[in-house]
Amino acid sequence: MFGSKRIAELENENQCLKQELQTARQEVETYRLAQHDLQTTSLNESADTSKEELLSILLGSYEDGMNFLQNTVEESLTMLGEINTLNDASMLGGQNVEKQTQEILTSMEKIQLLTQNFTRDVENLSSSVSAISDIINLIKDISDQTNLLALNAAIEAARAGEHGRGFAVVADEVRKLAERTQKATLEVESNISILKQNTNSMADTSETFQTESRASMAILDKFSVEIQTVLSNSTRITNKCDNVTNEISVSNGKxxxxxxxxxxxxxxxKRQNTDIMGHTSCRFGKWFTSVQKLLNTNIVHEVSDHHTRVHDGLKKAVEIFATTNNATEGIEAFKAVEKSSKIGFEKLIEAFKAIRKS
Structure with a gap:
């Protein structure tokens, strides 16, 4: 998942490093056998003695190099194991995030449905209130008409002796108004009942809405924690990959x-000359130039100085053996090369360990 491709690349680099290490072992074993032959056959001859000393330096260099590489490879493997553990945790966190995302979507759908129901209840409530308002207006109208009829009744009463039929007309109108009032009252009761139902429905919807909202917030809290964990693991994976990359590059250089x-x-x-590339042309030199900005300036200068001494000293030693008979000077040149190689790489690996990202 997070950084899986880069982890695979680092594991592949580590495997290549092991293969190169095996190649170096095989070559050095050849020289070890040659040294053994010299010790058992020609120890008293001066030329063979210088060869034996040269092979002894070589084998000592090999042993130092193998110890250096074994330690760095083991530490790289440990860091790769930590990276894989973090990656597994991130994958699990990703699965949890996916699950919680689905839960949030489901909860949001429920909330959306509740919102629709709530809107419907509000519309129904508004309709009920409007209906009640209309009925109240009707009752007011009936009340006004009743007052008017009462006034008419008073007038008719004053003329009762002469126009008795007017009372009957007024009484009939009052009866009709009473029926309308009764009907309006029933409609008010009915609408009030509907209003109560809508109010109860809104209360239920509101409570459910709050419950779903609390559940959604709880899921979102978990989601946030998982996301932070995944992001943190992702950062740590990136940092550890950088650590491994740098230290494997040092091992490759070694x-x-x-x-x-x-x-x-x-x-x-063989007392032959051979082309020894300059310190800026080798793979390690090009890589080291690209990462100098990560390191302390003093370390950069010191490692660069030792690296230059290795290449220049090696070229000098080869030329001495190829063009002169001064084996002692050549051997001292090789010893100086080995000293700079040992110090330079030890200081470099320690410098990278000191700036490891957590």
């Missing part, structure tokens, strides 16, 4: 220089 020195030793043993 192997490159073991192979470069083996080439130099092979040429010296």
């Amino acid at each position: 192997i490159d220089h073991i192979l470069l020195k083996l080439r130099g030793y092979n040429a010296a043993l």
